[in-house]
Amino acid sequence: MKTDDLIHKLSTDLKPIKPMLSSGYMILLFIVIGFVLIGLSFIMMSVRENLSERLLDSRIQFELGTSFLLAVLALSLSVVLARPGNERRARWIEKVTFGFLLFVLMYDGFRVAQLNLSQIHLGLDLSGMECFISVLGFSIVLGGAMIYWLRNGASVNPGLSGIVIGTAAVAFGNVSITFFCGVDNGMHILVWHFVLPLIAAVGCGFAASRFLLKW
Amino acid sequence: MKKRENISQGNLDQSEDEIELSILMRKSIDGDSESYRQLLQRVKELMVPFVSNTLTKFGLGSQGGQDDVLQEILMGIHLKRATFDSKQFFLPWMYAIARYKTIDYLRRNKASFRSVSIEETYEEFEQTQSTEMEIGFDVEALCDQLPAKQREVLLLVKVEGLSINEAALKTGFSASDIKVTIHRAIKELKKKLKDSAHEN
Numbered sequence: 001m002k003t004d005d006l007i008h009k010l011s012t013d014l015k016p017i018k019p020m021l022s023s024g025y026m027i028l029l030f031i032v033i034g035f036v037l038i039g040l041s042f043i044m045m046s047v048r049e050n051l052s053e054r055l056l057d058s059r060i061q062f063e064l065g066t067s068f069l070l071a072v073l074a075l076s077l078s079v080v081l082a083r084p085g086n087e088r089r090a091r092w093i094e095k096v097t098f099g100f101l102l103f104v105l106m107y108d109g110f111r112v113a114q115l116n117l118s119q120i121h122l123g124l125d126l127s128g129m130e131c132f133i134s135v136l137g138f139s140i141v142l143g144g145a146m147i148y149w150l151r152n153g154a155s156v157n158p159g160l161s162g163i164v165i166g167t168a169a170v171a172f173g174n175v176s177i178t179f180f181c182g183v184d185n186g187m188h189i190l191v192w193h194f195v196l197p198l199i200a201a202v203g204c205g206f207a208a209s210r211f212l213l214k215w
Numbered sequence: 216m217k218k219r220e221n222i223s224q225g226n227l228d229q230s231e232d233e234i235e236l237s238i239l240m241r242k243s244i245d246g247d248s249e250s251y252r253q254l255l256q257r258v259k260e261l262m263v264p265f266v267s268n269t270l271t272k273f274g275l276g277s278q279g280g281q282d283d284v285l286q287e288i289l290m291g292i293h294l295k296r297a298t299f300d301s302k303q304f305f306l307p308w309m310y311a312i313a314r315y316k317t318i319d320y321l322r323r324n325k326a327s328f329r330s331v332s333i334e335e336t337y338e339e340f341e342q343t344q345s346t347e348m349e350i351g352f353d354v355e356a357l358c359d360q361l362p363a364k365q366r367e368v369l370l371l372v373k374v375e376g377l378s379i380n381e382a383a384l385k386t387g388f389s390a391s392d393i394k395v396t397i398h399r400a401i402k403e404l405k406k407k408l409k410d411s412a413h414e415n
Binding site: 002010012015020084087152153 | 243244245246247248249251252255256259282285286289290291293294295296297298299300301303304307308309310311312314315
């Protein structure tokens with residue numbers, strides 16, 4: 001087909017189209033979905049025993065806050081990436097997001113550095129696998145929902161989109177698991193709540209988005 | 216000095232393209248076939264040298280290949296037109312799609328993945344795009360410098376897409392007054408753009 005014929009065909013068949021949701025609205029939508037999933041987790045899992053007491057702890061509040069902020073930053077980046085022509089803004093948010101991810105990892109690393117050897121061994125205990133599966137399961141559901149919505153967009157960098165979708169989902173999963181896991185060992189939190197789910201979710205997100213977000 | 220003048224003239228042309236294409240795109244999203252046909256024709260004209268240069272650089276400059284990429288870009292614009300935000304500029308959006316489709320084509324047609332430096336290509340395209348974005352922002356700033364009446368009328372007719380009569384009804388000015396005001400506003404914008412290009 002000649003290019004002029006294509007132009008004629010496309011313009012003749014044109015129908016009005018509803019523009020994609022605005023970035024702010026989409027971010028809000030994903031945050032709501034994240035909170036709904038956290039709410040559903042309360043039905044499926046038993047809450048940690050001393051939850052109300054622990055939620056008053058400033059350290060837990062700080063960790064919840066940083067995880068939530070990381071989730072919002074990564075969500076924002078994934079949404080901005082879904083709209084072509086926003087590369088400058090995306091690059092700026094990318095720097096902030098990955099800078100903040102580094103900060104969170106360093107903070108967790110700092111906590112681990114304060115532990116003695118036996119506490120580190122305790123934190124690495126394989127019983128933490130349960131937390132890993134919970135966070136990963138949560139991330140896959142949330143990440144799947146995000147990919148489903150973002151397929152309406154047009155990411156010019158599907159691989160990066162997948163990575164940030166995985167990061168956002170794990171950060172939300174991290175918020176969620178805080179309500180259910182009774183272990184406060186820094187090594188346990190770093191390995192089973194964060195690093196391993198992050199590697200798995202980012203890997204899955206990267207692989208899946210290269211097919212699912214391609215257009 | 217001559218080169219700078221050429222660049223200034225180029226920037227001016229691109230700013231006019233930006234305004235016109237943005238208006239056409241907004242109308243197209245509402246389902247206006249004629250505007251859409253004009254838009255795609257303009258996109259084609261803009262993309263021909265872009266695609267041709269890029270493919271030639273990677274040794275894939277046959278006519279058939281250029282048509283394929285052009286059509287993929289047009290299809291990309293058509294299928295993803297819902298991602299265009301009416302508050303954003305058209306040219307950066309269009310070039311982002313063109314870049315994505317061109318790189319995709321280069322990868323598939325070996326200029327293989329390894330021999331195409333994606334970063335290099337990306338940066339090159341990015342330069343084109345960022346120039347346009349800066350120009351776009353300049354235009355916005357320049358519009359703010361217009362007298363209130365000229366700015367209001369220009370935005371109503373050229374951005375919101377109202378007809379002369381609709382704009383006249385809305386503002387209370389006569390139709391001929393609207394036409395003259397638009398003419399003066401565009402003339403003023405051109406002058407300001409030229410001045411700012413010379414300053415840079």
